[in-house]
Amino acid sequence: MVFCVGLTGGIGCGKSTVAELFAGHGAGIIDTDAISRQLTNSGGQAIAAIRAEFGNDYITAEGSLDRIRMRKLIFADADAKRCLEQILHPLILEQARLQLDRLQDRPYVIIVVPLLPESPAFQKLSQRILVVDCGENTQIARVSRRNRMSEAEVRAIIAQQTPRDQRLRIADDVIHNDAGLDSLAERVAALHRNYSSMQSSI
Numbered sequence: 001m002v003f004c005v006g007l008t009g010g011i012g013c014g015k016s017t018v019a020e021l022f023a024g025h026g027a028g029i030i031d032t033d034a035i036s037r038q039l040t041n042s043g044g045q046a047i048a049a050i051r052a053e054f055g056n057d058y059i060t061a062e063g064s065l066d067r068i069r070m071r072k073l074i075f076a077d078a079d080a081k082r083c084l085e086q087i088l089h090p091l092i093l094e095q096a097r098l099q100l101d102r103l104q105d106r107p108y109v110i111i112v113v114p115l116l117p118e119s120p121a122f123q124k125l126s127q128r129i130l131v132v133d134c135g136e137n138t139q140i141a142r143v144s145r146r147n148r149m150s151e152a153e154v155r156a157i158i159a160q161q162t163p164r165d166q167r168l169r170i171a172d173d174v175i176h177n178d179a180g181l182d183s184l185a186e187r188v189a190a191l192h193r194n195y196s197s198m199q200s201s202i
């Protein structure tokens with residue numbers, strides 16, 4: 001089994017940027033957000049269950065998840081959020097395991113899981129946990145620029161995520177991503193050297 005590093009962090013902390021830097025060193029990358037999108041696109045494996053649970057109103061004419069409508073619902077309704085997660089998480093895990101099987105030739109694999117702190121199954125899959133962290137002001141500045149959101153909108157999303165200190169508590173390694181991209185690349189290069197020499201224990 002290839003060595004597997006679970007990568008997590010709050011919105012805008014730099015997960016995707018870090019994953020791309022690791023990919024540049026030859027690491028295998030599994031992106032659970034991309035898997036989730038695939039499952040909820042037209043023809044995706046999760047569509048039938050979502051339709052059965054939430055009704056046709058949440059499926060577009062093209063047969064994909066109506067993301068805007070669903071986002072509004074789960075933002076306001078914790079039960080609905082749980083229900084959607086109960087449909088998606090087992091399917092995401094299954095797809096991630098399939099991708100992992102296909103990445104056995106890599107020196108190691110980085111699996112990007114925003115919900116890692118809440119997911120024992122993904123924690124079990126990860127031999128090591130890497131948290132990308134930055135100050136809340138940096139997070140707000142980056143996300144409001146990237147997604148054209150107001151400060152209040154970004155704060156509302158942050159408030160719904162696992163608190164920063166809880167996330168840091170599960171970390172084996174931390175990347176502090178408050179400075180520029182050069183120092184980020186240096187930190188990733190150092191971690192790459194460490195991970196390349198680590199062996200899977202399963």
Ligand SMILES: Nc1ncnc2c1ncn2[C@@H]1O[C@H](COP(=O)(O)OP(=O)(O)O)[C@@H](O)[C@H]1O
Nearest residue numbers: 011012013014015016017142146179180181184
């Ligand atoms: N060290 C950095 N310096 C400048 N911009 C950064 C840095 N790290 C990330 N960014 C930018 O901040 C935004 C959020 O980063 P991203 O990797 O998309 O975060 P996440 O995937 O965790 O939501 C992106 O637009 C990215 O280009």
Ligand SMILES: [Mg+2]
Nearest residue numbers: 014015016017
């Ligand atoms: Mg991302």
